[in-house]
Amino acid sequence: MIEIKNLEKKFKNELVIKYKDYKFEDNKKYILLGASGCGKSTLLNMISGIISPTRGQVFIDGKEVTSESQHAKDIFRIKNIGYIYQDFKLIEDMSIMDNINVLRIEGVDTSGATELLKKLGMYNKRNKKIKELSGGEKQRVAIVRALVKNPDIILADEPTGNLNFSIGETVIKELTEVSKAKTLIVVSHDERLTKYFDVIINMNDMTSSYEEEAK
Numbered sequence: 321m322i323e324i325k326n327l328e329k330k331f332k333n334e335l336v337i338k339y340k341d342y343k344f345e346d347n348k349k350y351i352l353l354g355a356s357g358c359g360k361s362t363l364l365n366m367i368s369g370i371i372s373p374t375r376g377q378v379f380i381d382g383k384e385v386t387s388e389s390q391h392a393k394d395i396f397r398i399k400n401i402g403y404i405y406q407d408f409k410l411i412e413d414m415s416i417m418d419n420i421n422v423l424r425i426e427g428v429d430t431s432g433a434t435e436l437l438k439k440l441g442m443y444n445k446r447n448k449k450i451k452e453l454s455g456g457e458k459q460r461v462a463i464v465r466a467l468v469k470n471p472d473i474i475l476a477d478e479p480t481g482n483l484n485f486s487i488g489e490t491v492i493k494e495l496t497e498v499s500k501a502k503t504l505i506v507v508s509h510d511e512r513l514t515k516y517f518d519v520i521i522n523m524n525d526m527t528s529s530y531e532e533e534a535k
């Protein structure tokens with residue numbers, strides 16, 4: 321379970337985003353909707369430990385992760401969290417296989433890649449370079465890369481934002497299927513995708529932000 325408590329993030333320009341307390345349950349699929357700038361990416365980045373909250377805590381399976389050192393957070397993320405980005409963050413000049421095998425540097429066991437690539441219909445293209453792939457194919461590779469370490473938690477920040485609707489919908493269907501028995505949190509702008517999720521969260525209701533007066 322991922323629990324957020326009294327969570328607040330203040331950015332240098334004095335903007336403060338406050339989050340309502342919430343518990344994301346194990347093995348459920350969440351879609352986060354909400355206006356641009358309401359704090360969706362910031363929440364995913366705080367859950368994954370990429371950034372630290374200004375106040376409050378994130379607990380993962382009862383363990384407070386926010387107070388740990390950045391190094392400990394990075395190690396926790398590498399082991400336990402799969403992260404999928406809108407712009408894929410793949411290495412364009414390298415093959416699909418090499419993009420996945422790169423994770424071995426971080427100590428990830430990539431032996432599950434073949435099965436995942438087959439499930440997502442990408443195995444036959446495994447030696448192609450990323451730059452030779454379509455957007456939907458790139459996102460499938462990014463999904464394989466996030467899932468190969470068999471994490472319990474998958475976070476995806478607008479994974480279909482760069483894809484047309486029908487390809488994006490297929491990618492979401494596939495992502496929810498391969499994420500069974502995992503906690504999946506997907507940020508999206510597209511209300512048409514909500515039917516693939518267990519819980520729909522409107523982040524406009526979950527956050528409030530205000531400008532703190534500069535001192």
Ligand SMILES: Nc1ncnc2c1ncn2[C@@H]1O[C@H](COP(=O)(O)OP(=O)(O)OP(=O)(O)O)[C@@H](O)[C@H]1O
Nearest residue numbers: 331332333335337355356357358359360361362363
């Ligand atoms: N590094 C930063 N420095 C200053 N302000 C930031 C920073 N990152 C985010 N913000 C501000 O915090 C607010 C929330 O940003 P965030 O990226 O979480 O929004 P979002 O809900 O993901 O929006 P979008 O749907 O456009 O991606 C925005 O007003 C943004 O300008």
Ligand SMILES: [Mg+2]
Nearest residue numbers: 360361362477
């Ligand atoms: Mg965002």
